[in-house]
Amino acid sequence: EGLDSIDREPKIAVNAALRVIENAKSRAKSGGKVLFVVDEYNALFGPTDMHEVLGPRKRGNIKAGETRLCAALRDASDIVRSGAVYLGATSTAVQLSYRLSESLGHECGADGSQVLEREQCRRLSTKEILGMVQHYERAKSGLGAVHPSVDRHQLSMRLRVLTQGNGKEIRELCAML
Numbered sequence: 144e145g146l147d148s149i150d151r152e153p154k155i156a157v158n159a160a161l162r163v164i165e166n167a168k169s170r171a172k173s174g175g176k177v178l179f180v181v182d183e184y185n186a187l188f189g190p191t192d193m194h195e196v197l198g199p200r201k202r203g204n205i206k207a208g209e210t211r212l213c214a215a216l217r218d219a220s221d222i223v224r225s226g227a228v229y230l231g232a233t234s235t236a237v238q239l240s241y242r243l244s245e246s247l248g249h250e251c252g253a254d255g256s257q258v259l260e261r262e263q264c265r266r267l268s269t270k271e272i273l274g275m276v277q278h279y280e281r282a283k284s285g286l287g288a289v290h291p292s293v294d295r296h297q298l299s300m301r302l303r304v305l306t307q308g309n310g311k312e313i314r315e316l317c318a319m320l
Contacts, residue, residue: 157212164215164222171226179222184231187217232264266308273299279317 171177181187187207194202207213219229267275276299280289289298306312 157210160212161215167227168222168225171222174226177225177227178230179227180230180232181216182232184217185233187213264310267303267310267313268308269296269299269303272302272308272313275313275317276302 167177167179189207190204191207191210191213193205193210195205197203208217219231222229273295276289276295280295289295302313302316306316
């Protein structure tokens, strides 16, 4: 069965993910170090691509916060209260919702520290991109990932211009090398 059953029974995947969240919180409560990271955190505050039937010929969009899994992932204060460190990385591809913008910097944890605070991530430099290119080249050693005639520094500068230093886009492009 394994992962094939997830397509047939999505509740299995949701219940498993909820158990993972609870286990991580339990581990943090017992003194274990837990880092909880959610990418594209702002997507948990918007609509999903799921719909519910509201009547004949009428369907309504289900909001992410109305699903069990998204509600559990979005509850940063509960996860922080358990003793875990919570990092929610937002994406510029998904617009920040009003509700998320309002909650940033206003919610406090048990020790009085802010649960959610906004941090800006800078774009990657050409030197950092060169490091990524070299990493992917070593990871794919012997596969001819980058042709020997290609100047690695020139490639890094081109990747920077092409992606504006966006780490996710650079990682996707490097994976294609």
